[in-house]
Amino acid sequence: MSAVSGGARRETLSVNVVNLIDILIILLVFLLTNFATSTFEDLTSVPAGMPVWGRDAGSGVAREKLDRVEVRMESQPGFTIVLGFSDREPAVVRVPANGPAGFDYARLSRELLSVKQSWEFRHDVLLEAEKDLSFDVIVKAMDAIRSIDMGVVAGVMPLFPRVALTDIPN
């Protein structure tokens, strides 16, 4: 790079930008990599588990007699929440399918919220799903079991963070 300053004398201004360009190219590569991976695919993790039979629920509260919480998921009739007790018959709560639109995830969350309010130390749910359901609806059901969206003010409230997956036994 050269310039002529006033008068008869000619001065040379040399600006060596080669190193700077090298670094900028490397930075550009990183920016492009980041763009390719994070912009197009913003992925998140959904923890899932396999059922472990006979495992302790982990609660040390004596008043708790709730043995297990199961959510059955069938295209018809929809969700069925089964609360298994050690000293009495299981309680069943039905959440019918929301017409042709599919499962009523919001109502499932509300029903599970009332269970959570009674047994706050329970963290695990067994999700028994019909074999021919798609993975998409399974993840939506897991979301509805793990947390409830309470709106803009209250935000998302955790329900049952540990979800074990299995199919409906014959």
Added chain:
Amino acid sequence: MIFARKGASRGGKKPEDLNVNVVNMIDVMMILISFLLMNSAVQSYSAFNSPDLIPPVSRSDGQITYETEVAVTEQAVILDGELMEPNFKDYEDKDVPLLPGLDAGLKRKLEKITAQKGGQAIDPTTGLPTAGNIVTIKADKRVLFKQIQKVMYTCNQAGFDKIEFSATKEGS
């Protein structure tokens, strides 16, 4: 980098050179680059991307590990970018819980992981795979649950006791 001081050529005096030393700046930038490299090495990304694999949407906000990634489409199962079950669709109507190709691949991977950690893939006292190995299942949202279940069971039997699903973050 050499600049002439403004007005230095006036008045008949010899112009002074201003040396701008960019060496320090380059040093700092090299350190920044090394941090970027370390960051990209730690937070690696999905080994398999395909139009056949559209993950479901979830409001979960967990961090994916990507230590071992099993990609599941309707047609195939891919482990860390390597095709394991090219005829996965054929298993749809079969009551076979274990996928042999994936099982072999996962066991090889588990040996590699445990060797890197300096441990053993099989616990000598229990004879069972050592606990704490995590696998990420990145499945297409159209895949049937019975197929996902086969993948989960195979992962579990191969010694990966922690399973996480990969999903697209809601609102992204």
